[in-house]
Amino acid sequence: MATKYTIPHEVTYYECDVNRTMKLSTMIAIVIKVSEEQSDALNRGNDYIQQLGVTWIITHYEIFVSRLPEANEKVQVTTQAMEYNKYFCYRNFWITTEDGEELVRIESIFSLMNYNTRKISSVSEKIIAPFESEKITKIKRPPKIESLEAPDSVPYRVRFYDIDGNHHVNNAVYLNWFIDGLGYDFLTTYEPEYMNIRFDKEVEYGNQIESLFEVVDQQEDKKKTRHAIQIAGETYCEAQILWRKR
Amino acid sequence: MATKYTIPHEVTYYECDVNRTMKLSTMIAIVIKVSEEQSDALNRGNDYIQQLGVTWIITHYEIFVSRLPEANEKVQVTTQAMEYNKYFCYRNFWITTEDGEELVRIESIFSLMNYNTRKISSVSEKIIAPFESEKITKIKRPPKIESLEAPDSVPYRVRFYDIDGNHHVNNAVYLNWFIDGLGYDFLTTYEPEYMNIRFDKEVEYGNQIESLFEVVDQQEDKKKTRHAIQIAGETYCEAQILWRKR
Numbered sequence: 001m002a003t004k005y006t007i008p009h010e011v012t013y014y015e016c017d018v019n020r021t022m023k024l025s026t027m028i029a030i031v032i033k034v035s036e037e038q039s040d041a042l043n044r045g046n047d048y049i050q051q052l053g054v055t056w057i058i059t060h061y062e063i064f065v066s067r068l069p070e071a072n073e074k075v076q077v078t079t080q081a082m083e084y085n086k087y088f089c090y091r092n093f094w095i096t097t098e099d100g101e102e103l104v105r106i107e108s109i110f111s112l113m114n115y116n117t118r119k120i121s122s123v124s125e126k127i128i129a130p131f132e133s134e135k136i137t138k139i140k141r142p143p144k145i146e147s148l149e150a151p152d153s154v155p156y157r158v159r160f161y162d163i164d165g166n167h168h169v170n171n172a173v174y175l176n177w178f179i180d181g182l183g184y185d186f187l188t189t190y191e192p193e194y195m196n197i198r199f200d201k202e203v204e205y206g207n208q209i210e211s212l213f214e215v216v217d218q219q220e221d222k223k224k225t226r227h228a229i230q231i232a233g234e235t236y237c238e239a240q241i242l243w244r245k246r
Numbered sequence: 247m248a249t250k251y252t253i254p255h256e257v258t259y260y261e262c263d264v265n266r267t268m269k270l271s272t273m274i275a276i277v278i279k280v281s282e283e284q285s286d287a288l289n290r291g292n293d294y295i296q297q298l299g300v301t302w303i304i305t306h307y308e309i310f311v312s313r314l315p316e317a318n319e320k321v322q323v324t325t326q327a328m329e330y331n332k333y334f335c336y337r338n339f340w341i342t343t344e345d346g347e348e349l350v351r352i353e354s355i356f357s358l359m360n361y362n363t364r365k366i367s368s369v370s371e372k373i374i375a376p377f378e379s380e381k382i383t384k385i386k387r388p389p390k391i392e393s394l395e396a397p398d399s400v401p402y403r404v405r406f407y408d409i410d411g412n413h414h415v416n417n418a419v420y421l422n423w424f425i426d427g428l429g430y431d432f433l434t435t436y437e438p439e440y441m442n443i444r445f446d447k448e449v450e451y452g453n454q455i456e457s458l459f460e461v462v463d464q465q466e467d468k469k470k471t472r473h474a475i476q477i478a479g480e481t482y483c484e485a486q487i488l489w490r491k492r
Contacts (some may be wrong), residue, residue: 012275012279013279013410014275014276014278014279014410014416016410016411017409017410018406018411018413023407025407026260029258030260032260033258033259036259071411160263160425160426160428160429160430160433161269161271163263163264164259164260164264165259165263165264165266167264170260172260176407179406180405180406180407182406183406184406184451184452187406205430
């Protein structure tokens with residue numbers, strides 16, 4: 001059974017939006033911190049990985065929200081490397097109450113990318129062994145993301161504070177671009193219950209991106225939104241979100 | 247002597263920019279959290295204040311940076327209500343190392359605003375007494391902020407995640423707008439050593455703002471930048487920043 005790694009976290013007011021529930025971008029930033037801490041604890045941190053000429057990239061998130069963490073709430077953030085095959089590592093995250101009730105579950109797919117060629121590198125035993133995850137041969141495919149039909153679009157420019165210590169646009173920033181265009185009324189009426197996000201290409205500092213989105217009505221009190229981040233018509237990231245009334 | 251209030255804080259990677267030092271906006275968000283916690287501890291929190299029909303507004307920051315906090319660094323964040331007069335409260339913040347070495351000092355001016363009239367309200371003993379700050383008659387005026395001469399300008403739109411639980415654009419967001427336009431090369435070459443920021447009017451959700459700025463050369467390895475946040479030519483916030491080579 002793979003090793004679990006948990007840290008406690010107290011949700012601050014500035015990690016929350018106007019609903020006083022945690023910003024999606026902050027949620028992603030925190031879970032990534034936990035996986036970095038686990039890697040460090042197992043001596044498989046950034047320094048070790050980079051010395052092998054590779055870096056982790058995240059290609060996919062599925063996010064299941066039972067309830068968003070609230071301002072001042074004390075939560076536990078847990079991660080576990082579940083399974084891996086030749087090219088993909090499947091890692092789960094959980095945000096739970098102090099009593100262990102699941103608030104959010106995130107299923108993610110990580111790959112290793114060669115620093116120089118920018119191509120996917122196979123997962124080496126040396127890197128993965130300490131996480132004690134299960135080796136599988138199957139390639140698990142997350143649900144398909146629906147194409148946009150008649151989207152609206154809002155432009156965003158990658159800002160200095162959007163890039164992190166690795167000179168990448170932090171994954172979390174895409175979540176801001178996705179939801180911002182939905183606007184105040186939508187975002188104070190509905191909350192996400194499921195997100196399916198696929199990262200295709202890296203956006204870089206200074207890029208001007210278009211955030212495309214459309215709202216699809218579901219049964220009463222439910223909405224579905226479809227999203228894409230594009231540069232010059234080319235898709236860099238796609239998502240589909242299911243929403244329920246707050 | 248006024249009561250000091252301190253919390254420990256460990257700087258995370260996602261609170262830092264590409265330089266692996268703390269984002270200015272995060273720094274402001276954290277110090278404000280500390281003053282809110284002190285107010286809560288003294289039973290003068292938001293609920294108490296609002297029930298009197300007023301709310302705190304911040305009209306001024308002077309920020310003195312000896313060294314910016316770094317990723318993974320453990321710091322102490324302290325606040326103290328120093329002095330007050332009829333309309334203004336003078337509150338200091340310090341970010342220090344665990345050994346007490348000062349990294350950042352912030353001198354701020356707070357006022358109380360009437361919720362309905364949106365006008366400045368005089369500081370009542372009921373609100374201020376528990377902080378044990380000194381009553382003064384003098385009105386302390388921070389250094390003047392120089393006017394812009396031939397500024398560049400970058401537009402920003404207030405985003406959903408820029409507004410906080412009080413439906414205000416969080417003070418910290420202005421710092422992002424100020425510095426972002428200076429660009430990657432400037433912001434990885436220089437770090438702020440002094441900031442003088444005055445808040446004149448409230449920016450609101452959905453507003454399209456212009457961030458005006460200009461860089462003034464000082465002696466070698468030093469720069470001065472002047473800033474203004476404007477809407478339709480009207481100034482909402484002004485600042486002046488001194489920078490030293492990293």
